[in-house]
Amino acid sequence: MNLDKYLSNTGRYVNENVNLASGTLAWGMRATKRMQEFPDFINATTGSATEDNGELMVFPTLVEETQKLTATQLFAYANLRGNSSFVHAWKKDTLETYPQELQDITDKLSTLPVTSCGGLTSGLMVASQLFFNQNDPLLIPNTRWGNVDNVFLKNQRLREETYQLVDKEGNLALSSLIEKLKSLQGAEDKIGIYLNFPNNPSGISPTFDQVKELQEALVEVIKPTVIIIDDAYEGYVYENEVLDHSIFPYLVGLNENVLPVKVDGPSKRFCAYGARLGMITLGMGVETEDSKKAEIREMIAKIARSNTSSSPRGIQEALTNILTEPVKKQKILQEKQRNLDVLKKRYQLVKEYVESNESKLLYPVKFNSGFFSYFLLKTQQTATEISTKLLEKGLGTIPFVNEKNGLNGIRVAFCSISTEKINEALDILYSVD
Numbered sequence: 001m002n003l004d005k006y007l008s009n010t011g012r013y014v015n016e017n018v019n020l021a022s023g024t025l026a027w028g029m030r031a032t033k034r035m036q037e038f039p040d041f042i043n044a045t046t047g048s049a050t051e052d053n054g055e056l057m058v059f060p061t062l063v064e065e066t067q068k069l070t071a072t073q074l075f076a077y078a079n080l081r082g083n084s085s086f087v088h089a090w091k092k093d094t095l096e097t098y099p100q101e102l103q104d105i106t107d108k109l110s111t112l113p114v115t116s117c118g119g120l121t122s123g124l125m126v127a128s129q130l131f132f133n134q135n136d137p138l139l140i141p142n143t144r145w146g147n148v149d150n151v152f153l154k155n156q157r158l159r160e161e162t163y164q165l166v167d168k169e170g171n172l173a174l175s176s177l178i179e180k181l182k183s184l185q186g187a188e189d190k191i192g193i194y195l196n197f198p199n200n201p202s203g204i205s206p207t208f209d210q211v212k213e214l215q216e217a218l219v220e221v222i223k224p225t226v227i228i229i230d231d232a233y234e235g236y237v238y239e240n241e242v243l244d245h246s247i248f249p250y251l252v253g254l255n256e257n258v259l260p261v262k263v264d265g266p267s268k269r270f271c272a273y274g275a276r277l278g279m280i281t282l283g284m285g286v287e288t289e290d291s292k293k294a295e296i297r298e299m300i301a302k303i304a305r306s307n308t309s310s311s312p313r314g315i316q317e318a319l320t321n322i323l324t325e326p327v328k329k330q331k332i333l334q335e336k337q338r339n340l341d342v343l344k345k346r347y348q349l350v351k352e353y354v355e356s357n358e359s360k361l362l363y364p365v366k367f368n369s370g371f372f373s374y375f376l377l378k379t380q381q382t383a384t385e386i387s388t389k390l391l392e393k394g395l396g397t398i399p400f401v402n403e404k405n406g407l408n409g410i411r412v413a414f415c416s417i418s419t420e421k422i423n424e425a426l427d428i429l430y431s432v433d
């Protein structure tokens with residue numbers, strides 16, 4: 001049956017432009033296939049953290065708490081805005097990751113979070129629907145997670161205004177973003193910016209000096225500017241001097257024309273990828289009355305309501321029990337530190353390797369955080385060609401290629417390689433020619 005005559009414009013456009021068999025999913029499947037043929041194959045394609053024995057990394061306290069949920073806690077509807085005790089606990093948990101002196105002011109200058117059903121991805125979609133029209137400009141880094149294109153460019157059809165996140169030497173550079181932001185001030189009525197630190201795929205986060213540079217540019221903004229802050233990997237940071245929590249508290253209270261929208265959730269914060277819960281918190285440019293903040297929160301909730309009605313309740317109940325009970329909270333913080341230590345060890349092994357070895361083809365960007373290491377190419381070959389060769393040699397990687405915006409790099413997910421296999425994986429990576 002030909003469905004064409006039944007399709008909406010969005011349905012048709014998304015069908016023609018979103019490719020479910022491309023990018024990370026497709027390369028992940030290729031790697032899984034190679035693992036069956038080749039027992040020593042190392043799969044560095046997976047973007048979920050795993051233990052050294054290959055099992056999914058979890059938070060045992062959350063697993064335990066989830067198993068104790070009653071039928072009502074699991075299966076009854078949740079509040080449309082998120083269960084009240086949960087959103088308060090989530091906000092508190094987030095604020096506690098900020099430096100002491102920013103906690104009260106950020107609390108004052110932001111709404112309570114609103115839940116959305118469908119992980120951070122749904123939070124990005126809700127934010128897009130609330131703030132942007134088709135063809136509005138979105139400043140978006142050239143290194144980005146593929147589904148960001150699907151949400152903002154292919155489904156919502158915003159206009160792509162790319163900024164280069166990483167310079168030719170592999171350093172994070174905010175100059176491209178800042179220049180573009182300035183150049184859009186004249187002609188546009190409203191501007192969108194998408195920020196994602198630690199970045200997928202590059203594993204880069206800004207230093208505190210770079211955050212300041214961005215703040216200075218935002219203070220000058222004269223057109224309404226909505227900053228979507230994708231905080232999927234917040235807190236996974238391995239170096240000093242680098243922003244080790246969300247950038248959100250530095251972007252509130254800057255300017256009446258700047259609206260930071262924090263999108264976060266338990267997917268990576270608590271390794272609960274399948275829980276499919278997203279959170280949206282709005283930051284205020286200037287002091288705003290509580291009643292107004294509550295009204296703003298209702299606006300977010302109406303968009304979330306009209307998309308997916310309400311969000312999963314079980315994960316909210318389990319996390320509330322943990323975050324509001326001091327002993328459990330202490331336990332989950334220890335588990336967070338333990339998981340971070342595992343990832344940090346792998347990160348350090350990757351760093352040591354790339355600092356003492358040279359590849360003919362690849363050089364690392366200055367990754368410092370997140371789940372991934374990322375490599376640029378020294379030659380004209382494409383990352384796709386290199387990843388194909390690596391598959392044959394026994395290493396699964398993800399190529400990130402986009403000719404239009406100069407993207408050509410390889411992502412190696414140390415979050416899912418066992419610690420003892422890191423050197424072997426990098427030997428394979430650096431042997432490619």
Ligand SMILES: Cc1ncc(COP(=O)(O)O)c(C=O)c1O
Pocket residue numbers: 047118119120121122145196199200230232265267268273277
């Ligand atoms: C940068 C980034 N944002 C958002 C997400 C989506 O998270 P979720 O699974 O909660 O939808 C991912 C997932 O990999 C990601 O890498």
